Amino acid sequence: MGKKVKKESETPCKETFEPLPVEGKTPATVVLLLSSPEEDILIKACEAIHAFAEKGDENRVSLLGLGALEPLCQLITHNNKLVKRNAFMALGIMATNGDVKNALKKLDVIPSIIGKLSLEVDFVSKVQIFDNKGLPPLIQLLSSPDPDVKKNSLEIIFNLVQDHQSRLAVHELGGIPPLLELLNSDFPVIQHLVLKTLHCVTIDKDTCNTFREEHGVERLMDILNNTVLVELLTVADVSVKTTTCQAMSFHTASKDSYRDLGGIPAVVQLLHSDSLVLREAATQALSSLTHGNQLNSFAVYEAGGHEILVQQLCESCPGMAANSAATLGNMAGQEVIRCSILSHGAIQALVQPLKSTNTHVLVNTTQCLAMLACDMEARAELKSAGGLQPLVNLLQSYHKDVLHNACLAINVCAIDEATTVEMCKFGALEMLQEINQSVNRRSNYSKLAMISLLNSNLSVKYSLTGCLASTDIISAGFYDAGKAQAGQRILTLEELSKQPVNQHRPIIVVNTAVVNTAAKETVDMPEERLSNPSETDTSRDRRTPRRRKKDDKQKDETRPESPIEKPWKMMDDVSLQLLVKEAKEFILPLSDEREQYAALARLVSEAMGGAVEMEKLHEFPWVLHLSELKFQLQSNVIPIGLIGRGIYYHRALLFKCLVDCIGMSCTLVRGEYNRAWNEVLLFIENASSHGRSSQPCRYIVDLMHQPGRLLAANTPAAEQYQTI
Template sequence: MGKKAKKESETPCKDMFEAVPVVCKTPATLVLLLSSPEEDILIKTCEAIHTFAEKGDENKVCLLRLEALKPLCQLISHNNKLVSRNAFMALGIMATSGDVKSALKKINVIPLIINKLLEVQDDAVVHEFATLCLASLSVDFTCKVQIFANKGLPPIIQLLSCPDPDVKKNSLEIIFNLVQDYQCRLAVHELGVIPPLLELLKSDFPVIQKLALKTLQNITTDKETRITFREEQGFEKVIDILNNMDFSDLHAEALQVVTNCLCDDECIQLIHKGGGLTKLMDFFLTPNMPEIKSGALKCITMVAQNSENCKLLHEQNVEKILVELLCVADTGVKASTCQAVAAMSLHESSNNRFRDLGGIPALVEGLNSESLVLREAATQALSNLTHSNKLSAFAVYEAEGHKILVQQLYGNCPKTIANAAATLGNMARHEVIRCSILSHGAIQALVEPLKSTDTQILVSTTLCLAMLACDAEARTQLRSAGGLHPLVSLLESNHKEVLHNACLAVNVCASDKSTAMEMFRFGVLEILQEINQSVNRRSSFSELAMINLINSNLSVKYSLTGHLASTDIICDGFYDAGKARAGQKIVTLEELSMQPVNRHQPIIVVHTTIEKKNEDKHKDETQAESHTEKPWKMMDDDSLHVLVKEAKKSILPLKEQEQYAALARLVSEAMGGAVEIENLHQFPWVLHLKKLKHQLQSNVIPIGLIKNGIYCHRALLFKCLADCIGISCTLVRGEYNRAWNEVLLFSENLSSNGCSSQPCNYIVDLMHEPGNLLAVNTTAAVQYQTILTNNVV
């Protein structure tokens, strides 16, 4: 800004002695003279200190060590105007040193400076150096608070209209530093800072114009300030700067102000009507000015937030320019271009236009950049382009973008990871692409992001996993990579979207029995039960996950719900551990078999497969040779195997109704025959089961070994044999060891039981009159399902 010419000194009084010249060879002497009672000496000393300090930072630090600050701070409040003025000059110059600035923070000088600004209305020198001192201090947060608390803003804002350019510049710097904080931004707006700032745009000094624009850029982030800015024709004045190529050095800052203003639809209409969009297009063609291009691109990004405004850009053929800018050398311009593409690609017409112009390969190329900012912006653009757009997803696939996106999941930038996962999730909706994504290790790459604490990463990663895990091989990979534990842990998230997506992923993973069993080990069932009991956390996603989870494991389903539908087919490994209590942890069959024999009812297991003895012998020999521990396996159930063969041979040839009756008799004979209701309490099933447990030294009993079974055992055996031979029935658990099977029959011959020729449900009697079919809800059926008063079992 240039140094000020020294102001004339006041004319001394005739009665005063002639001034003694101050001649000092050392700064220490000057500092000592600051304590002089003589005003003339103080005037000359402060002037000399100012001159000495102007020569460099070393001199300023020297004065600091000699403890010149305190006396100078006292002298700025001196009654003599010349003493005060010269003290301000010395203090202002010294404050530009970092060391001096740090020392000044410990001296409560800010209130003194602000008071002097309020007292002195017409001294440009005091204004200049007082504001210079405050400008240096206002960089520090504590000093900002002090300036604001001591009501320093009003006089400083008034000084923006001072004719002295140095005062304007210093005052602008103070305001610029203060408005970095939200409270000060609101305050300067209320104090009417907009008009003087706009007036400073006409300054002859570029540094003042630039500072004014930077300050406007900061305060126009506030909506109320933007309204005032628009009412004061601020938008038009900034556009005038953009239209004037003589102000090209100000265009970058001006574009930042325009970007803020474009948050408001009114400003967008103003820029459109005034030909501003066309002007923005011109900035894209400006050679060798990347900062200007980036500023214009930010404006485009803001305009594109609204679908109606995006149509205006589409009409200007902005997509073509953006695709061209993706190929420029400057990384910053590329990143800004990607951000603009991301904003515009949310609108279908622009999305398709980018793809047709070949913009997607250029975005994929950006994924290889060393710039974190560019990679983040490129992944965001690809995420938006592939969202609900099959053709764009295949364009990324054809450009082999999915390979690079998988690698981005191993990065350190949270936004890039989230965007990459979102893009892969969008693409994985298409089978061909999903298979290719999986072949490049996507599942393994997702495991670490599943452990993140970043919400956006978790939202994208869980959804991506849900899209990928519909493949059986993917679920196997997830188990092997250790991804199930962190996935199950996310069910405890309090973030609604993370929880929903985690439930969706669990639901998909539960389609696989091995995966479901692994999740059971991590407590997935207990967590989902808790979620579904909560009014706030329960959702259709959690309910669906629970249904699919228990459908994948019929043992768990029967234990929890007490009901297996006709479509639930019992397979080897099914076990009945009794009715589960609320919150009870599910224990696997292997874990149950390892428990010591107890007094509880046995666990009944179904195992129809009989391994060949020679194969078992060969396996045992191999294991013995390798000195490895023999793996646990279920006990062979020869009796059940015989029953299955008998059922297939004797029952399948019969008609439908006869099949159920014959199968009921076969089950009854296998488990002790018919038992009259009156003699039910004498049936020795309890002692029989205890003997089996003692004999096997296990709580787990194969169902074929049970020769004296009651309702619950017979109903399970009936369901097992029916499923083996392909006839339909349900399995329902009642109270007190009751269980029964329901079958659906179309038979006119059964109309005497209370049903017409329409399909009716019947309960199969396996205990008292084996083979008898009892119409549901009849007295006989209810008696079979419930315990009788005098016949407690």
């Protein structure tokens, strides 16, 4: 018989071990247990980690180093509620450490945590979240850059605010502003959750007040605007379209959305409507949409809206004219649009609204004009269209905004001398003087307009202020009419030229315009004369015969013709042209700047009668000479080049004129009793440092007594020259 062999069991044993108690003495062991498949072990391991982490920050960092975070993050998705709960608790206590927080962010586990919290929030869970101060971090997470975090946080908050206690807490914790911010989210699901949450929290009275204070209603309207208003522009009912335009005017937060949804071309089309009310509402909407928004301005331009708006400036409806002007002013900040607006006759169209009695029209029209008049052609067109006088008349307005905008427009128009002269003719300077003396009406705008007018009309500036800076460059047409009295209107050169000859002080005019006769003349004045520092002969014959011959010739040629025969024109000044030519040929080549000024001073003195001793000044026949010139010319206006006997104020003006013509620099200051002088800046040679000083010194140029002498400012010699 063969040996019997024991059969092996074909099925495994159904019996199992009794539960074994698991103990971990070290944190590393417990962390390893987090990977166990046994739920009981996982529960106890998570609980142990929670207890260990509670004991201090050092333990939390230790657990981080042992790699506890990743298995805990996986266990928050476990099917067993106790495992999930204990894992959350362990993560929560560990996350109070900054290093752990940073590690959690890198693991991108926050959306998952919030997502699990939002899956089921029963009453007990809500109480636990509230009691454990879970609401404040949830509100903070509403500002997270991650849309999933925002969405999941909103879901939890929505569930929590079903209870009165949480609704109050959301208000007290400042949750309303971040909720309102999320109304602008690009994700409809987030907007929907916000709306549901706001619906719950605004049941409370205090929360409702905060909602209003944070402009919650307007923000809700903005959402409605983005989806509904643009579509309403295409309906047939005129009243609906009118109301829609009005709504777009008031809800400006959605300016970009209206453009993106094609709303601006739709509004522009409404400008063609037969309904006056609808067209006014459309212009109002365009005014609002283009305010401070360049892209919307271009959208109106591309839709051809500016052409229609220019036409509507002349509308009898004040609201339409005002809104059209405002819109064009908003658009005119872009050069390409401004040029197109001007090409459609905007300046001509603005003249009539400038005469309006409606304050709203005047405010917007002057503002629009200030934007358009920055173009030279526009200023010339405004002058020719008769728009300067109604603009200047607005300086009489007592409405603050009208006056401010009128001053701004005048400031822009004053860039050109021609428009400045015209505005001064209409009394702009006198009005501005009065305004700037008024405590209630003066402003920075009125001061700016005054300065601009003076800087563009140096004749008036010199007459009023008695001073021209080195940066004020005299050009053809400048005239010295003497010191103006306060409130006195300074007549234009043309007006002064047409007055009959009188006994008053003559008006000295500068005409540096080149004339043919001057171009043909040659200068043979010897250079030696320019370097002679002490010409004391006051005889008229001191001038060269050639110069005297030219002066006589000019007198014959410049006798004014009757205004009936020819329109007024400024007299040519051949002698002045010769002086400018001499200065360029003989003064500029000099290498030393001090000698340049001195030589130019001698040239001026020689042209106006030479040096005059202080004691013999009363013998100098300048008054008789000027009277003779007025009689010969039959005019109160005398070209400065014809003056052969001039004193301080004649010579100072000629010196300033020549200095400006040849590119040098000096001031012109009027004193009392026919005194005037020029001040120049020169660097002093410093022997000790073998070079020039760092600061220039001021000098008064002697043109009368020792021509070419430079008198240091504020010295007795300089003061004697400036005063009697």
